Amino acid sequence: MFTNKKQLKRDLILIGSLILVVGIIFILYYSFKEDAEVAIVSYDNTVLFEIDMENGAFKGKTTTYDADVMPEIKDDNLYIADKVFLNLKEGDGVLVYNDSYFVKGKLGYVKIHYNSLTKKIRVVEETSPYNICSNQGYSNDAPIVCLPNYVSIKFSKSELDEIV
Amino acid sequence: MKKRIISLIALILLLFGLVACSKNNITQRHTFDAMATTIEVEIYDKDQDALAGVQDIFDFYSQLTTSYRRNEVLSDSPYYNYENVYTINENAGIKPVKVKKELIEIIEYSLDLHEQTDGFFNIGIGKVVNTWKDLIAGHLFVTKDKYLQTINLVRSYAEIDLNKIVIDQENQTVYLEDDSVGLDLGAVAKGYATQVAYDYLLNRGLKRFKIFGGGSAISVGLHKENRKFRFGIADDAKIFQDNLLGIVSMENGHMSTSGSENQFVPVKDENQKTYEKIHHIVSPFSLIPENIYYKVALIGNDAGLLDAYSTAVYLMTPEKAVEFLDETDIGYILYLNDSSIKTNLDKEVFVQNEKISRRNP
Numbered sequence: 046m047f048t049n050k051k052q053l054k055r056d057l058i059l060i061g062s063l064i065l066v067v068g069i070i071f072i073l074y075y076s077f078k079e080d081a082e083v084a085i086v087s088y089d090n091t092v093l094f095e096i097d098m099e100n101g102a103f104k105g106k107t108t109t110y111d112a113d114v115m116p117e118i119k120d121d122n123l124y125i126a127d128k129v130f131l132n133l134k135e136g137d138g139v140l141v142y143n144d145s146y147f148v149k150g151k152l153g154y155v156k157i158h159y160n161s162l163t164k165k166i167r168v169v170e171e172t173s174p175y176n177i178c179s180n181q182g183y184s185n186d187a188p189i190v191c192l193p194n195y196v197s198i199k200f201s202k203s204e205l206d207e208i209v
Numbered sequence: 210m211k212k213r214i215i216s217l218i219a220l221i222l223l224l225f226g227l228v229a230c231s232k233n234n235i236t237q238r239h240t241f242d243a244m245a246t247t248i249e250v251e252i253y254d255k256d257q258d259a260l261a262g263v264q265d266i267f268d269f270y271s272q273l274t275t276s277y278r279r280n281e282v283l284s285d286s287p288y289y290n291y292e293n294v295y296t297i298n299e300n301a302g303i304k305p306v307k308v309k310k311e312l313i314e315i316i317e318y319s320l321d322l323h324e325q326t327d328g329f330f331n332i333g334i335g336k337v338v339n340t341w342k343d344l345i346a347g348h349l350f351v352t353k354d355k356y357l358q359t360i361n362l363v364r365s366y367a368e369i370d371l372n373k374i375v376i377d378q379e380n381q382t383v384y385l386e387d388d389s390v391g392l393d394l395g396a397v398a399k400g401y402a403t404q405v406a407y408d409y410l411l412n413r414g415l416k417r418f419k420i421f422g423g424g425s426a427i428s429v430g431l432h433k434e435n436r437k438f439r440f441g442i443a444d445d446a447k448i449f450q451d452n453l454l455g456i457v458s459m460e461n462g463h464m465s466t467s468g469s470e471n472q473f474v475p476v477k478d479e480n481q482k483t484y485e486k487i488h489h490i491v492s493p494f495s496l497i498p499e500n501i502y503y504k505v506a507l508i509g510n511d512a513g514l515l516d517a518y519s520t521a522v523y524l525m526t527p528e529k530a531v532e533f534l535d536e537t538d539i540g541y542i543l544y545l546n547d548s549s550i551k552t553n554l555d556k557e558v559f560v561q562n563e564k565i566s567r568r569n570p
Binding site for chain 1: 453466
């Protein structure tokens with residue numbers, strides 16, 4: 046009986062300690078976690094472009110094309126005003142219309158949208174077996190990974206204090 | 210048991226302390242308009258009155274150095290109706306104007322800088338600059354004929370002779386002998402005020418801060434994250450990756466930039482092709498806006514001097530600019546109109562980006 050009580054006490058101390066440690070880690074994580082400043086869109090580890098999460102400013106790191114109307118993905122093709130647009134290559138080039146961005150992944154075109162009100166970003170359309178990344182919705186912290194297309198969106202702090 | 214409870218409470222308090230510290234990195238931040246731009250100040254050390262002091266400095270020098278209007282501050286400011294460059298110009302050839310000693314100090318400092326830069330920095334060029342500004346105000350483009358007419362007009366003005374700026378130290382007055390000299394401190398005032406504000410913060414014992422004078426005049430102490438400040442140098446010509454020439458890392462120093470690529474009016478010929486660009490940085494020798502560089506960025510220890518030098522260098526040929534700067538301890542990035550870059554900064558200070566193509570479908 047005495048042994049059981051002692052063991053119970055030790056167990057309680059152990060459980061209490063674990064809860065305390067987890068609690069401390071939880072508090073520290075959320076205390077020091079800072080909002081993402083930049084969304085980095087990559088194809089297979091090659092950065093294609095970045096979006097400033099505060100103001101939606103675009104920074105292209107690959108060939109950038111500007112569209113005057115909203116492009117559309119139809120039947121595995123990309124159209125601008127009903128004309129097929131063929132300049133995007135797999136992992137090369139980005140087509141921009143306002144806060145919408147189109148890149149070409151392994152299985153097809155990927156449409157990405159930055160929401161200036163919520164300051165979040167999401168994959169809107171993509172071609173893949175389960176559409177996991179487009180079903181994920183908007184994010185500003187959890188990475189969005191379109192694995193079959195090799196396209197990913199990660200979040201980071203800005204490298205810069207100011208631009209002059 | 211008591212000890213354990215006390216330890217637990219102490220631990221919780223420590224955690225709350227950590228939370229509080231982590232969420233309050235920026236002690237104070239303030240943005241205000243002065244000197245025809247937006248000034249942004251961040252102070253990371255605790256000092257309740259420092260921000261107000263910095264704005265006061267900029268208000269004071271805005272009022273003294275403006276050549277645009279009689280008052281740059283509101284009527285409830287203590288500096289309202291202080292005599293300034295505007296009133297000195299208005300009284301050219303009429304009478305001396307009694308001014309604050311700080312204004313005389315800037316004018317004398319600027320005359321010294323004129324000598325140092327072999328005349329490329331010139332505070333008497335206001336009349337010529339205003340003629341160009343009048344030409345481009347409100348226009349999307351200027352015709353080639355109008356451009357050539359304006360060149361003839363400014364070259365018909367009397368020679369700019371800085372000896373016509375008469376300073377009377379005893380009576381604390383400034384007098385322009387005639388209106389051929391248009392006093393314009395626009396190329397030095399912001400840097401000068403930034404340096405005064407920087408010294409003010411240091412004198413208050415502050416070490417961690419940033420003064421961002423609209424991009425063209427920056428002064429920094431130490432960064433709040435115990436690293437160097439990182440400034441992207443904008444490539445308005447959009448030739449380099451990320452539309453940035455690269456990234457400058459610095460602390461406890463100053464940077465000044467001069468450029469016109471985002472604020473010019475094109476001169477178009479009869480075929481609507483851009484023939485030249487008109488902006489506000491005018492050579493005191495050719496009397497026309499020079500287009501040798503997209504941008505000049507200088508890094509050094511004196512914000513006022515850098516501000517004036519960046520304008521002077523912008524008007525020099527690249528050979529002359531390099532020769533001039535190599536005789537100083539100033540770091541430089543010269544972004545030429547042929548999209549080449551000349552710099553004396555090593556990679557610890559300036560990491561240059563690669564060029565990238567950007568085209569329409």
